Amino acid sequence: MSTWRFERPPGLPIPEPSDEARPFFDALREHRLVIQCCTVCGAQAHPPRAVCLACRSTDFEWREASGDGVVFSYVVTHQAVHPALVGHTPMATVEVELAEGPHLYSNLLDVPPEEVEVGMAVRVGFEDVAEGVVLPFFRRRAQ
Amino acid sequence: MTFSNSVAIVGVGETDYSRDSGRTELALALQAILAALADAGIEPRDVDGLMKWWVDTSTEAEVAANLGIPDLAWWGEINQAGNVGAALVAHAAAAIHAGLANVIVIYRGVNGRSGRRYGRGDVTGQGGRGGGAFTEPYGLLTPQHGLAMVARRRMHETGITSRHFGMQAVAQRRHANRNPRATFHERTLSLEEHQASRLIVDPFHLFDCCLETDGGGALVLMSADRARELARPPVLIRAAAQAGPGLGSPAGRAAKRLFDMAGIGRDDIDVVQIYDHFGPFVLFALEDYGFVDNAGRFVEEGGTDFDGGRLPVNTSGGHLSEAYLQGINHLIEATRQVRGESTAQVPGVEFSFCDTGIGTGAVILERSGPG
Numbered sequence: 001m002s003t004w005r006f007e008r009p010p011g012l013p014i015p016e017p018s019d020e021a022r023p024f025f026d027a028l029r030e031h032r033l034v035i036q037c038c039t040v041c042g043a044q045a046h047p048p049r050a051v052c053l054a055c056r057s058t059d060f061e062w063r064e065a066s067g068d069g070v071v072f073s074y075v076v077t078h079q080a081v082h083p084a085l086v087g088h089t090p091m092a093t094v095e096v097e098l099a100e101g102p103h104l105y106s107n108l109l110d111v112p113p114e115e116v117e118v119g120m121a122v123r124v125g126f127e128d129v130a131e132g133v134v135l136p137f138f139r140r141r142a143q
Numbered sequence: 144m145t146f147s148n149s150v151a152i153v154g155v156g157e158t159d160y161s162r163d164s165g166r167t168e169l170a171l172a173l174q175a176i177l178a179a180l181a182d183a184g185i186e187p188r189d190v191d192g193l194m195k196w197w198v199d200t201s202t203e204a205e206v207a208a209n210l211g212i213p214d215l216a217w218w219g220e221i222n223q224a225g226n227v228g229a230a231l232v233a234h235a236a237a238a239i240h241a242g243l244a245n246v247i248v249i250y251r252g253v254n255g256r257s258g259r260r261y262g263r264g265d266v267t268g269q270g271g272r273g274g275g276a277f278t279e280p281y282g283l284l285t286p287q288h289g290l291a292m293v294a295r296r297r298m299h300e301t302g303i304t305s306r307h308f309g310m311q312a313v314a315q316r317r318h319a320n321r322n323p324r325a326t327f328h329e330r331t332l333s334l335e336e337h338q339a340s341r342l343i344v345d346p347f348h349l350f351d352c353c354l355e356t357d358g359g360g361a362l363v364l365m366s367a368d369r370a371r372e373l374a375r376p377p378v379l380i381r382a383a384a385q386a387g388p389g390l391g392s393p394a395g396r397a398a399k400r401l402f403d404m405a406g407i408g409r410d411d412i413d414v415v416q417i418y419d420h421f422g423p424f425v426l427f428a429l430e431d432y433g434f435v436d437n438a439g440r441f442v443e444e445g446g447t448d449f450d451g452g453r454l455p456v457n458t459s460g461g462h463l464s465e466a467y468l469q470g471i472n473h474l475i476e477a478t479r480q481v482r483g484e485s486t487a488q489v490p491g492v493e494f495s496f497c498d499t500g501i502g503t504g505a506v507i508l509e510r511s512g513p514g
Contacts, residue, residue, distance in 0.1 A: 013271035013279040021276055047277050073296035075288055076345035082264050082284040090345075093282045095292055105281045105292075118299045135280055 004112040006137070009091070011084035014130050020048045023062050028134040031126040034062040035102055046102035065100050067124035068141065072097040076113045092116045096138055109137045145404050146240035148509065151370040151377030152232075154183025154363035155475040160326055160466035163257040164357035169201040172252025173209050175359035183363045184374050185246060190363075192217035192238060192247030194231045196469060198224055198266055201252055217244035224267055224286075226418060226500025228470030233383035233504060235364045245365060251471045252359035261286060261467070262355055286420060287352060291344040294423045298346060305346055307439040308423045309337035311456070312350045312463055314447045315422070319460025321449075322486040326354050327464040351422045353462035360471035362478070367511070378481045381405045381494065381509040386502045393502025394431035405507045407494060409434050412507070414455050414480045414489040415447075416473035416497040419462045428501050429456070449487035458487040470499030474506070481510050 017025045020036075024047075027034040036048040039061050043054035051058055074094040080086040092113040097103050108116060109125055122138035129135050156178025158164070158171050166174075172195075180187060187210040193203040203218040217238050221227040228249075235247040259265040264285040269275025283289055297303060316332035319325035332350060340349035370377035382405035386397035402408065415434065417425045425447075426438035434454055435441040447456035459465045459476035466472050477497035479485045498505040 009282065012282060012284075013269075013275065015276035015280050016270065016272045017276050018273060025276075047274065073292045073299070075283075075291040075295060076342070077282060077288070078342040078345060081262060081287060081343065082268075084284065085282065091282055093288065093292070095296075105278050105283055107281050118295070129280065 004110065006107050006109045007088070008107065008127070008129060009084050009088040013084075014133055015135070020050050024048055025133075027062060028126060028136060029132065031134065033065045033067055033124050033136050035065050035098070035100060036060050037063045044100060044102055046104060065098050065124075069096040069098040069122055069124075069138070071095070071116065071118055071120040071122060072103055073118060074116045076116070094138065096122060104136070106136055106138050108139065110139045146236045147381055147404055147406075148379045149367050150236040150239045150364055150380045151367040151511070152362055152380065152478050152508065153365055153370045153373055153375070153377050154179040154181075154185065155361070155478050156180070156182050157324070157360040157468070157472065157475060158358045160324060160356050160358040160468075162355070162357060164254055168199070168252045168254055168258070169205055169209070170252070171254070171357070171359035172199070172201045172206060172250045172361070175252060175361040176206070176210065176248055176250050179248065179361035179363050185363060187211055188213055190246045190248050191215060192235065192244030194218065194235050194247060194249045195220045196225065196227055196231070196251055197222040199251055199253065201250070206250065217247060223500075223503060225261065225420065225469030226503040228474050228499035229383060229497060229504030229506045230385045230499070232362070232364070232380065232474065232506050233385055236380050236383055239364060239366055245369070247364045248361055249364070249471070250359070250361040251468055253468070254357045255467055256355040256357050258357070260355055262352070287344045287347055290421050290424065291347050294421070295346050297427055301439070303426060303439040305348065306334065306338065307426060307442050308351050309334045309348075310442040311425050311447060312337050312422045314442070314445070314452075315419070315457045315461050316464045318449055318458050318487040319464035322459050322465060325460040325465040326356065327460060347421055347423070350463065353420050353467040354464070356466040356468060358466055358468055360468050360475055362471070362474055376482070376511050378478050379509040379511050381407070381507040383504070383506045385504045392431040394428050394498070395433070395502070397502045397505050398432045401505050401507060407507070412454065412494050412496045413492040414458060414477075414495050416457055416461070416477045418470050418473065418499045418501055419457060422463050424501050425456060425461075428498055431502065432498070432505075449489060455487070455489050458485050458489065473497050473499055477506070477508055481508050
């Protein structure tokens with residue numbers, strides 16, 4: 001079993017959520033991954049929206065996702081093309097397709113960059129990245 | 144009634160391309176504009192419209208004052224980032240067709256290497272705000288990050304490979320080797336060198352990424368009727384279209400409008416320019432615009448070469464090998480192909496296609512007939 005562990009570059013931006021997105025980030029502080037759902041028609045949206053794409057409702061609820069997903073795509077930064085990445089390459093970033101459908105970007109906590117593959121099964125985990133800021137990351141999951 | 148063939152490009156011009164221009168962005172824009180006006184045979188005092196990239200730092204007021212434009216009747220810009228060149232042509236053509244202006248100059252002047260660098264996210268970074276709240280905290284900080292993510296998925300779904308990307312980079316480098324203006328005019332590139340070049344953001348190798356350039360470019364547009372009074376034959380704007388956010392490929396949606404307006408088919412197009420911020424997207428766009436079914440196979444057969452390819456693509460060298468001027472160099476090259484003035488000239492060009500943002504905007508230019 002690999003002991004490799006993702007070390008997040010400390011200079012990466014911290015989210016400054018819009019009003020629509022704030023409930024998503026508030027739930028992360030409670031270690032819950034939630035998806036915005038329309039209370040009228042049930043349509044899901046991520047990132048969160050101001051108006052439902054399907055029925056134009058502005059009433060939303062936040063449903064907790066299972067946390068399971070698969071890697072839909074990924075990139076590996078080899079050259080520190082941004083100052084925040086200096087000393088932190090290679091670094092993988094993944095696009096995860098959640099079991100519920102929505103996609104979100106993240107990093108894998110326990111998979112070294114050279115082992116990331118499209119289709120890899122993953123499950124969410126939560127990490128503090130700053131005072132009062134928790135982000136969703138992912139770990140390899142047995143299928 | 145559309146503006147099809149009622150508006151023309153009558154002048155094109157650019158500055159030298161460098162890594163350190165030693166001039167202001169305003170000076171670069173003005174130098175390019177004066178070159179384009181000289182090319183058209185039009186005096187600055189006859190210009191009454193100015194249009195620019197939203198990210199361009201030289202305002203229409205500064206440009207008008209420096210050119211001594213006596214009566215600016217129309218100006219504007221289009222937001223998003225670099226990818227709006229053809230959209231500006233569409234807006235300018237619509238304005239001329241509507242009688243809002245007579246002579247519109249579209250300009251771009253940028254110190255993209257010595258000043259703010261796109262490749263480092265200097266222009267597009269959001270500081271964790273807006274959509275950036277869901278991307279930047281995970282290391283998606285520059286244009287190459289988001290687009291490499293799209294490219295990886297496309298490779299997975301279609302089987303297109305990095306070697307295919309390399310073949311297109313090599314084709315464009317051969318074009319640049321004929322173009323004295325091109326940054327890589329004197330440097331050749333082999334497929335092996337492409338494959339051995341360092342990874343920037345995997346799957347993008349160094350030679351999949353555009354240059355970073357200091358320079359400027361400009362186009363002059365006016366009505367086709369008035370243009371016939373000028374010394375040089377006008378290049379007609381047969382069609383223009385944009386596609387913004389929506390469902391499905393922007394290039395696919397733009398293509399529908401573009402070819403509907405043009406009233407011609409893909410097979411009528413003689414030469415193509417495509418916005419190559421990253422070379423792989425040239426191949427994706429060839430498929431999305433409906434030019435080819437399998438761009439990997441097409442490039443294996445040399446389909447995009449200027450000399451013998453079925454559909455020559457990025458004949459100036461493009462952003463990969465000529466300069467990264469956010470599409471205005473593609474529009475200039477598309478015009479030159481119609482005039483028969485390219486350094487990698489395709490014989491007998493009647494219709495010249497130019498995309499400046501993988502669907503955000505595209506134009507079809509046409510050679511004007513006698514009279």
